């Protein structure tokens with residue numbers, strides 16, 4: 001991999017390697033774009049097969065956060081960290097403290113949060129060493145676990161997509177097939193059940209399926225059968241790349257609206273969904289509830305205000321649909337266009353010289 005060629009191709013700002021031998025910390029922080037504000041994105045801990053795979057993941061995820069934050073209307077840029085290691089075996093307090101000090105050294109250019117393999121408890125340790133961490137536990141007056149808020153954003157985003165596809169945003173009587181009933185999807189199922197939707201669920205964990213069947217009267221199906229279910233809406237809430245050559249021909253849903261990141265295996269699958277007349281609510285627009293929630297911590301966390309902001313996901317999905325119709329392009333490209341247009345407009349507005357730039361971080365968390 002030619003790092004600078006890759007960074008030039010997608011316009012990255014910065015890539016940092018953080019090493020601490022005593023704790024075993026090997027972290028890569030990627031900062032993609034800070035036009036809108038400091039780069040905010042979670043820390044993923046994973047056992048990467050190679051260092052190159054870890055760097056690529058950090059870069060790809062950081063760019064995704066630029067688009068997610070811009071589309072969500074946040075004054076934040078995009079960044080992400082990967083820590084190389086097994087989250088079940090390799091974590092220790094010194095590691096997250098050392099990592100926190102590296103983040104502090106960036107002076108606010110990058111703000112972290114949870115991602116796959118890291119928890120609220122890990123954020124609390126990072127918080128001992130830096131001001132620039134969110135997703136910290138509620139005992140610090142912070143937001144805690146973001147999943148229920150992500151679920152709420154996903155629910156309102158699904159309603160906006162339903163309005164376009166079925167003429168009404170009511171989900172009463174609609175059948176929703178949910179792939180993966182983990183932290184986000186279980187809460188999503190609760191909203192759907194309360195509104196009177198019929199649920200079909202699957203998960204590789206029989207325990208997770210059992211919980212959803214018992215709590216919401218959901219019908220359970222095998223993981224491979226979820227795509228071909230007779231349903232109105234398909235909600236991918238487990239893995240990435242599940243919209244691909246094998247699964248697209250099986251789909252009967254008119255709408256795809258779920259929380260999973262990177263749902264399209266390749267861009268051509270977004271084109272194909274458009275041709276098939278299936279409305280795809282782009283992943284990073286509909287699953288932005290989590291980041292909207294943690295970003296609220298930067299202003300002194302207020303749950304009510306955060307939930308109000310997350311309601312905006314409804315209108316963001318509508319905006320994407322409008323751009324898709326206006327420009328005759330698939331929804332995934334419309335989402336990119338919406339994010340890029342916002343970055344360009346803010347960038348133009350900020351070209352005017354000001355003696356003192358307004359700092360985006362109005363209030364820091366107490367420590």
Ligand SMILES: NC(=O)C1=CN([C@@H]2O[C@H](COP(=O)(O)OP(=O)(O)OC[C@H]3O[C@@H](n4cnc5c(N)ncnc54)[C@H](O)[C@@H]3O)[C@@H](O)[C@H]2O)C=CC1
Nearest residue numbers: 146147150180182183184203204223237238259260261290
């Ligand atoms: N937690 C959050 O706030 C956010 C989550 N997301 C994304 O939403 C998705 C779900 O996140 P969480 O609920 O936090 O994760 P989770 O790990 O709690 O839930 C995922 C569920 O999917 C199941 N699963 C895995 N492979 C499967 C397969 N092949 N078929 C069926 N089920 C399978 C797992 O057993 C698990 O129950 C992930 O893609 C995540 O990246 C995105 C933004 C924020």
Ligand SMILES: O=C(O)CCC(=O)C(=O)O
Nearest residue numbers: 041042113114146290291
């Ligand atoms: O939701 C979070 O905890 C952090 C934001 C993030 O990294 C994401 O949305 O993927």
